[in-house]
Amino acid sequence: MTLPDIDVAIFGAGLAGRLCALQLARAGRTVALIERDGPDGRGAAAHIAAAMLAPLAESAISERSVVEMGMASVPLWRALIDTLPTPVFFQQDGTLVVWHAGDRNEATMFASRVRAVAPADAVQAQFRAVDGDTIAELEPALAGRFRQGLFIGGEGQLDNRMVLDALRVALEAEGVHCVWHAGEVDVSSLPGLGLEAGLVLDCRGLGARRDWPALRGLRGEVVRIHAPGVRLHRPVRMLHPRYPIYIAPKPGDVYVIGATELESDDMSPMSVRSALELLSAAHSLHPAFGEARILELNVQCRPTLPHNLPEIIAEHVRDVPVVRVNGLYRHGFMIAPAVTQAACTVAQAWLDDGAGALPAVRASARWPEMYGGTAFDSQLENA
Ligand SMILES: Cc1cc2nc3c(=O)[nH]c(=O)nc-3n(C[C@H](O)[C@H](O)[C@H](O)COP(=O)(O)OP(=O)(O)OC[C@H]3O[C@@H](n4cnc5c(N)ncnc54)[C@H](O)[C@@H]3O)c2cc1C
Numbered sequence: 001m002t003l004p005d006i007d008v009a010i011f012g013a014g015l016a017g018r019l020c021a022l023q024l025a026r027a028g029r030t031v032a033l034i035e036r037d038g039p040d041g042r043g044a045a046a047h048i049a050a051a052m053l054a055p056l057a058e059s060a061i062s063e064r065s066v067v068e069m070g071m072a073s074v075p076l077w078r079a080l081i082d083t084l085p086t087p088v089f090f091q092q093d094g095t096l097v098v099w100h101a102g103d104r105n106e107a108t109m110f111a112s113r114v115r116a117v118a119p120a121d122a123v124q125a126q127f128r129a130v131d132g133d134t135i136a137e138l139e140p141a142l143a144g145r146f147r148q149g150l151f152i153g154g155e156g157q158l159d160n161r162m163v164l165d166a167l168r169v170a171l172e173a174e175g176v177h178c179v180w181h182a183g184e185v186d187v188s189s190l191p192g193l194g195l196e197a198g199l200v201l202d203c204r205g206l207g208a209r210r211d212w213p214a215l216r217g218l219r220g221e222v223v224r225i226h227a228p229g230v231r232l233h234r235p236v237r238m239l240h241p242r243y244p245i246y247i248a249p250k251p252g253d254v255y256v257i258g259a260t261e262l263e264s265d266d267m268s269p270m271s272v273r274s275a276l277e278l279l280s281a282a283h284s285l286h287p288a289f290g291e292a293r294i295l296e297l298n299v300q301c302r303p304t305l306p307h308n309l310p311e312i313i314a315e316h317v318r319d320v321p322v323v324r325v326n327g328l329y330r331h332g333f334m335i336a337p338a339v340t341q342a343a344c345t346v347a348q349a350w351l352d353d354g355a356g357a358l359p360a361v362r363a364s365a366r367w368p369e370m371y372g373g374t375a376f377d378s379q380l381e382n383a
Contacts, residue, residue, distance in 0.1 A: 009197035014044030017203035018167035053156035069335035076337030089159035106239035217265025217301030222258035227292035313373035
């Protein structure tokens, strides 16, 4: 296939790739989006994610910068979804955190970590302890089951598959050249694809590992169930020293129960142990989950860097300017709008003004520590 010369070739049509493609196309760039698998996103971690947008809840295990990126991204999602051609389930009704009486130490640790990491004004405005009556008001299905909990207002979630599909429809309608089933591509594939690109944006997630050896996979397993007998309105997290879980309700009485986190890039099917842990924990949240039907047992690996933070790298490969965005780890949906916006700003500056413009982009960025690569650092590159 021969495509016209384009401004940006994007590798990988998972979450980051689709978001970058739409931003750049809407900024007037000609864009080709090249994906090894099909348009449904099955090759992407994004296809199985719970897609919770929960920066305060995640601050219990994250750095401050990730929390800030998550807080900046929720309104960006809302604005983006309004412009998409097909509906996307998006909700901002908060997160409920509960625990069984014997696990109250987990709650103390969770709350103190959130207070230590998240911005104080957000904690003040959004984070509060709730008693059994308030839990019953928030989630009538849990009435009488938990005496204490934490409620984090303003947190959101969306339907991952609806958003991937809505982005695909938007991309195709807005003139992005989408190349599906391209197989594994890298910069050396451009001539074979009949492509001349002004810049490559590498959004291959874990598939970029050969070019970014520090990347590692963090295996995550989730169960998708159909449970019309339970009615939860918002994501519920249950704290536990060994099996902390979340249950995220999706449209149609579907729930995503997750997630394991294993230091492994093993993509083999879910283990019996993990299935038992996830399903037992859901059953202990509410016994009616025992009557749910299991729709899917899913496994994917989260693309993760050593510090568990996202990065944007700019470098030349075979004389082609390449911007790589990766390391979205367990927060891709939560932070991708902010991170991809930053990556697109780098790409635009490089296309418009050359590598010499990049240090200024980094210097004026909100999270400068996210940027790296020879094109930012080397005098030679900037000459
Ligand atoms: C179990 C689980 C639960 C999660 N839950 C949440 C959550 O609740 N909230 C949240 O914010 N995040 C969550 N995440 C994290 C989120 O899914 C990831 O951070 C995000 O999907 C990473 O986006 P990405 O675009 O970098 O990679 P991906 O979404 O994995 O996309 C990479 C794409 O590149 C393609 N590709 C790879 N190699 C090549 C190649 N050589 N050539 C062409 N194409 C290639 C792949 O096929 C894929 O389509 C979860 C992840 C997992 C695994």
